[in-house]
Amino acid sequence: MPTPRFTFHQPQNLEQALDLVGMYRTNGKILAGGTDLVPKLRAGLMDVHHVVSLNRVPGLNRITFHEDDGLVIGAGARLADVALNPEVMKHYPGLAHACSVMATTQIRNMGTVAGNIVNSAPSADTAAPLLAYKAAVILVERGGRRHVPLTEFFSGPGLNVMEPMEIMEAIRVPSPPRRSGSAYLRLSARSKVDIAAVGVAGFLALDMDGVIIEARLALAAVAPTPLRCPEAEAMLAGQKPDPQLLTRAAAACVRACRPIDDVRATAAYRRKMVQVLAGRVIEQCYQTAERGDA
Ligand SMILES: Cc1cc2nc3c(=O)[nH]c(=O)nc-3n(C[C@H](O)[C@H](O)[C@H](O)COP(=O)(O)OP(=O)(O)OC[C@H]3O[C@@H](n4cnc5c(N)ncnc54)[C@H](O)[C@@H]3O)c2cc1C
Numbered sequence: 050m051p052t053p054r055f056t057f058h059q060p061q062n063l064e065q066a067l068d069l070v071g072m073y074r075t076n077g078k079i080l081a082g083g084t085d086l087v088p089k090l091r092a093g094l095m096d097v098h099h100v101v102s103l104n105r106v107p108g109l110n111r112i113t114f115h116e117d118d119g120l121v122i123g124a125g126a127r128l129a130d131v132a133l134n135p136e137v138m139k140h141y142p143g144l145a146h147a148c149s150v151m152a153t154t155q156i157r158n159m160g161t162v163a164g165n166i167v168n169s170a171p172s173a174d175t176a177a178p179l180l181a182y183k184a185a186v187i188l189v190e191r192g193g194r195r196h197v198p199l200t201e202f203f204s205g206p207g208l209n210v211m212e213p214m215e216i217m218e219a220i221r222v223p224s225p226p227r228r229s230g231s232a233y234l235r236l237s238a239r240s241k242v243d244i245a246a247v248g249v250a251g252f253l254a255l256d257m258d259g260v261i262i263e264a265r266l267a268l269a270a271v272a273p274t275p276l277r278c279p280e281a282e283a284m285l286a287g288q289k290p291d292p293q294l295l296t297r298a299a300a301a302c303v304r305a306c307r308p309i310d311d312v313r314a315t316a317a318y319r320r321k322m323v324q325v326l327a328g329r330v331i332e333q334c335y336q337t338a339e340r341g342d343a
Pocket residue numbers: 078079080081082083084085086087088103124128150151152153156159160161162163164165166167168172173174175215216217218241242243244245
């Protein structure tokens with residue numbers, strides 16, 4: 050199907066972008082990398098007359114890290130740049146891994162983390178690690194800015210709490226404590242090329258005796274939205290992991306999911322894989338945290 054006709058706008062700064070988004074809020078769309086948007090336009094899934102590109106807005110592609118403030122990923126930062134950023138690789142290995150194993154080289158060179166989050170697919174690969182890192186998104190509109198924790202962002206498959214006149218400006222991720230570890234594992238039928246059938250992310254912080262003081266686990270592709278696993282997290286807090294605890298915590302992750310049968314996997318397979326991947330993720334997080342090299 051040919052791409053439908055639309056007017057392409059290239060604002061030179063955020064104010065211009067906000068004006069355009071306000072003007073065309075009923076029949077316009079924002080474009081970052083276009084890797085989700087353009088296929089949808091070509092498939093005739095959207096009635097869009099104006100496309101507002103963020104690609105000429107200066108500074109949006111910045112990735113910055115400070116020990117005190119943590120990580121800020123600008124809405125224009127490409128998946129490939131996040132995957133290879135030395136600070137992301139060092140302090141947020143689960144996110145770096147997600148950005149390096151998802152999709153294809155071409156898609157990772159074009160696609161952005163912000164686009165992945167706004168698209169709000171249940172299988173969004175960056176969503177689970179960002180949930181585990183307790184990330185928040187910064188949404189901006191003409192009247193001001195708001196910070197929304199990612200736990201409150203997704204509202205259904207392809208749905209989120211953004212207003213039509215808002216632009217996601219950045220994603221903010223807190224700095225991890227010294228003795229912490231994190232990981233992301235995903236399964237798909239055809240390796241990177243295919244969307245994940247299951248994704249599991251984790252984050253553990255330890256005290257000096259190796260006791261878990263904080264645990265966060267998040268799942269993708271096994272429920273209408275990416276989600277955290279509070280029951281499993283509570284089970285891990287205050288404990289030192291042993292094989293029985295890992296099995297029980299992974300089983301609690303399985304209870305958190307609401308998978309469906311689809312072309313990528315059956316619900317039963319997804320549940321089994323959550324059990325396996327969650328156990329591995331917790332183990333991996335613990336080992337990294339014990340080394341204290343987060
Ligand atoms: C072949 C292929 C393989 C893929 N594989 C994967 C995969 O393995 N895992 C995965 O998770 N995804 C995958 N995707 C989906 C897609 O590539 C990612 O979701 C990507 O991160 C989207 O980013 P983008 O910048 O291209 O978003 P765009 O397509 O530009 O935008 C996506 C949506 O977000 C909106 N948007 C974008 N940026 C903003 C902003 N700053 N503020 C407000 N709204 C905004 C757009 O209007 C649009 O609705 C794949 C896509 C293709 C085509």
